Amino acid sequence: MKKLLLILSAFAVVTVIGGRLLRAQQANSQLRSKFDAFDSNKDGVLTSSEVPSKLFASLDLDNDGRVPPKEALQAVRKMGEGATNESPAASKEPGPLPPAIRKPGEMGIGRLVEDVTMTDLEGKSLKMSALAKKGKGLVVAYTSATCPVSKRYLPVLVRLADDLARQGIALVLVNPLASDSAEQIRAQLGNLKSSSTVPYIRDTSYQLSRALEATTTTEVFFIDSTRTLVYRGALDDQYGVNYSLDAPRQRYLQEAIRDHLAGRMPLIAATEAPGCELDVPTAAKSLPATAITYHQHVSRILQQNCVECHHDGGMAPFSLDEPTEVIDRAKTILRVVSDGTMPPWFADEETAKKHNIAYSNDRSLSKADRESLVTWLRSTDKPLGPLSDAPVPLSFDSSGWTHGAPDLVVGFAKPQRVKAEGKMPYANVTVETGITEDKWLQGYQILPGAKEVVHHALVFVIDPAKGRVENFREQDGFFAAYVPGGGTERLPAGFAKKLPAGARLRFQMHYTPNGTATDDLTRIGFYFATQPPVNEVHVASVVNTRFAIPAGVANHEVIAQRSIPSDVHVMSFLPHMHVRGKAFRYEVDAAEGTRTLLDIPRYDFNWQLQYNLSQPLLLKKGTKLRGIAHYDNSSANPANPDPSKIVKWGPQTEDEMMIGYITYYLPL
Secondary structure, three states, X not given: OHHHHHHHHOOOOOEEEOOEEEOHHHHHHHHHHHHHHHOOOXXXXXXXXOOOHHHHHHHOOOOOOOEOHHHHHHHHHHHHHOOOOOHHXXXXXXXXXXXXXXXXXXXXOOOEOOOOEEEEOOOOEEEHHHHHHOOOEEEXXXXXXXXXXXXXXXXXXXXXXXXXXXXOEEEEEEEOOOOOOHHHHHHHHHOOOOOOOOOEEEOOOOHHHHHHOOOEOOOEEEEOOOOEEEEEEOOOOOEEOOEEOOOOOOOHHHHHHHHHHOOOOOOOOEEOOOOOEOOOOOOOOOOOHHHOOXXXXXXXXXXXXXXXXOOOOOXXXXXXXXXXXXXXXXXXXXXHHHOOXXXXXXXXXXXXXXXXXXXXXXXXXXXXXXXXXXXXXXXXXXXXXXXXXXXXXXXXXXXXXXXXOOOEEEEOOOOEEEOOOOOOOOEEEEEEOOOOOOEEEEEEEEEOOOOOOEEEEEEEEEOHHHOOOOOOOHHHOOOEEEEOOEOEEEOOOOEEEEEOOOOEEEEEEEEOOOOOOEEEOOEEEEEEOOOOOOEXXXXXXXXXXXXXXXXXXXXXXXXXXXXXXXXXXXXXXXXXXXXXXXXXXXXXXXXXXXXXXXXXOOOOOOOOOOEEXXXXXXXXXXXXXXXXXXXXXXOOOOOOOOOXXXXXXXXXXXXXXXXXXXXEEEEO
């Protein structure tokens, strides 16, 4: 009880985290998060059935059996007044890292799941297709009567069944451990109550586990009504092998289901699932070329990796969500997949593995998907297969806003004219935001008016409080970015960027004429944070503006370095060069030697990609961070506008830049 009170009181008093003060407003935000976690029926009021009895007695100040948010805040403040000097220490240690995000293609996301027949604890046979087709899908949740992490999660899963049922989604629990006896399982289930009947499957033959390639006793799988695997991984980030949180910070499964029911791909489709590892015996697999069909295999690969851009109204020049469109472009697809141009992803995989680096937005094809796709594209008949094997089509909002209507939209006051042919210099457009108070942003989306000619855009904030009315420098860091394949950002809860009062925005637009003259009215939509943030997100860079690339040189190196001024958590990287850019690498000096954080051996100006780390990387104060760029100023570079020219820093495409952007966060 004392420990609970001390932990809760820390949310109402000034708390020390890493030597920085959390103000009471932020503490209140965290308290509200705790309140929402306890409020299982989401009615905005806590009752004794939702909160441990001793804690509820301390919160219920008026003894009426109900605790609304205001009363909870008053109670916790009262606890804080009597807290000992030990209470801030509860927040000195950083929280556990969340489950690592995995590459969807390598985790089977988008594949058709085998129609397995399962047997429940009572001996009843259940077919996966029947369960999935009853409503809008099926959640398969692994569990165990003996694994400690599974045992902590079982009550959460049983409560989740009611919520899933309201959404038309079934839930089954799966125990693959023969060593867990039926008596142990029944004893564990006897203490749990749910208004929904949850089948409990004994998968001791591993038929289902092999079909799903299950890895741990806490892994959950969301399978839609067509037996397409939509999400797999952790239920949330509340429990792990050696940690427990009072409440989850991220609910991966529920967020994936929400995205799917809204007709979009989940933001996070695969994570690791901390629990007790499974040793599932493998079965020999063979997949003859003739067994690869469009509906069962190819359409799913394309949907997971290509259709986000290649759909009607998308930023890509043609659609790839119908078989006729794919067959018509089979040779083109084969070429760009074989040479690695598509899907666009240029981080070197072997270097990342060597230095234990993973990226949450890795869009490269898995080896299995690449082989299946190439085999089908090279086949003479390109079989379609039965339509019943097809996945549910993705739907795209005609408004263009990926995450719904923004809280604030600002854009160009007048159209930017884009000519039909040739090349254009960067256009710089200043936009008024009209905001009169500071705003915290949890996300944004840049929406070009003419997607077909907008190559990329960087947005910079002109802050009147800093006395910079018209001046801005690319090397100081951008505020928002639109690149091929990505123009939106959604930050996790508790993270935000600050848009200051009176701010103006400077859009740096790179237009690529496509044969038809047009006008562009680009807009940016902002999504405000619903609660005061705990961490502020910034963008900085390693930059070198003093270089001269000799004429005709095919591999000229430019290095930039900076010392990290304080402990920071790095979230992503975005290297920026122009058409002579050849390669870029980020690295740091560590105790064990030089560590490469991102290696792009083949830089492509046409794809200004951001590389998001699966988990934030802590760089300690004093760490030396380097960016190493290589340029090809020779005639062998087909994009080189003039190999005879000595090239220096400049704003236009025929000039060059050397910027290694870094997104990071600091606690407030």
